[in-house]
Amino acid sequence: MKPALVGDIGGTNARFALWRDNQLHHVRVLATADYTSPEQAIAAYLDEQGIARGELTAVCLAVAGPVHGDEFRFTNSHWRLSRQAFCKTLQVERLQLINDFSAMALGMTRLQEGEFRVVCEGEADLSRPALVIGPGTGLGVGSLLSLGDQRWLALPGEGGHVDLPVGNAREAAIRQLIELEIGHVSAETVLSGGGLVRLYQAICALDGHAPAFKSPAEITDAALAGDAVALSVIEQFCRFLGRVAGNNVLTLGGRGGVYIVGGVIPRFAELFLRSGFAGSFADKGCMSGYFKGVPVWLVTAEFSGLLGAGVALQQA
Structure with a gap:
């Protein structure tokens, strides 16, 4: 055949x-x-x-x-x-x-045991959409809805290009620095491989540090080795991702769960699992309770x- x-x-x-x-x-x-x-x-x-x-x-x-x-x-x-x-x-x-x-x-429908890790505990409501989001070369965002009988509908979109959300004064200052440099600040501007470098440069400028690293790999390696500035950058990266993912869940009604994919997060999986992602994810004021029981998984399938x-x- x-x-x-x-x-x-x-x-x-x-x-x-x-x-x-x-x-x-x-x-x-x-x-x-x-x-x-x-x-x-x-x-x-x-x-x-x-x-x-x-x-x-x-x-x-x-x-x-x-x-x-x-x-x-x-x-x-x-x-x-x-x-x-x-x-x-x-x-x-x-x-x-x-x-x-x-x-x-659609690939999330073929996940096997050992190909994902639990970030937030919960039970997926299969009658509702699931969110798939992942920083890589850019920031990809998609959604998945079960049609029953092992058939699925994947809804395309360009959610990586929404405005970068901020939740406090420090995040607003970071965004302002980036905006002064490049103009419009989309989520992908920060939540991508190149965006990690841009975020590092903004945080260095904000906190008065001389930038020492020039690539995503250097920043990630430094964070894994315990460098304080690099760790703060990774932490802020995870918090921004939480805010974007949470916004998408509210927009979609995405109680079918959230799949974190892409090539960036698995490089520092343990730091991500210990980060403020979950707090920022559900930090939605009067709607924060909506996120109770919404599962989040970090996908490691290749x-x-x-x-x-x-x-x-x-x-x-």
């Missing part, structure tokens, strides 16, 4: 796999910077697997950004994609494009977006 191909393409990495028997096979991760287009990267993957053009039954790609029309422009990379040109180049009859966090949301692309193919 001919295979299908699934892909999960972010700003930094593109993950590809073959989809057979509702499972992933031959997963590969390629750097987007190494290829001029998704077609070139997929061609290299197919060559590696010994699959000729025209042998795929279908392709489903999870892509970072809003999906509509023939042409798709990736939000956080130089890649572009035309559906017609893609199908012609790779000799594919059916190309399905879905938002990357719609795929991530290829949820790819699995979600497979689930999308399966449901189609």
Whole structure:
């Protein structure tokens, strides 16, 4: 039986796999910077697997950004994609494009034991939407709703680009410093890999420290080693994430639970679990009680977006 191909393409990495028997096979991760287009990267993957053009039954790609029309422009990379040109180049009859966090949301339906950790205890109400949110190259936000009979609806959106919320005077001062530098301050401006560096610089300026670190990895490593400034940055990062996640839960009525995904948080999982995330998450004044019993999980599964692309193919 001919295979299908699934892909999960972010700003930094593109993950590809073959989809057979509702499972992933031959997963590969390629750097987007190494290829001029998704077609070139997929061609290299197919060559590696010994699959000729025209042998795929279908392709489903999870892509970072809003999906509509023939042409798709990736939000956080130089890649572009035309559906017609893609199908012609790779000799594919059916190309399905879905938002990357719609795929991530669908991937949550395939989580296994050991692939998540409990952040906030609670019981998911499966009649209500679940929130999927994750800092990575950008800040992805998606939602998931059970339709019954093992079918799911993933609702795409661009919730990472909402305004960054603040809950106290210090957070307002941090936001003001960032706004003076770049203008509009979205949640993604801070809650992403690059945003971690921007937050570090703002906190250094606010507290009178000379910046010593230049990359997310350096800041994270310093925090894990006990550096006080880096620890304060990680703590504030977690608190901002809690505020954004809480706002989304109120907007969605998201008592189906919250899945924290993406590449940033797992790098400092223990610090995150001890952070003020949970307090900021439920810090909503008269609506704080709404969050009682809403479960939150930190997802550590490696290829949820790819699995979600497979689930999308399966449901189609």
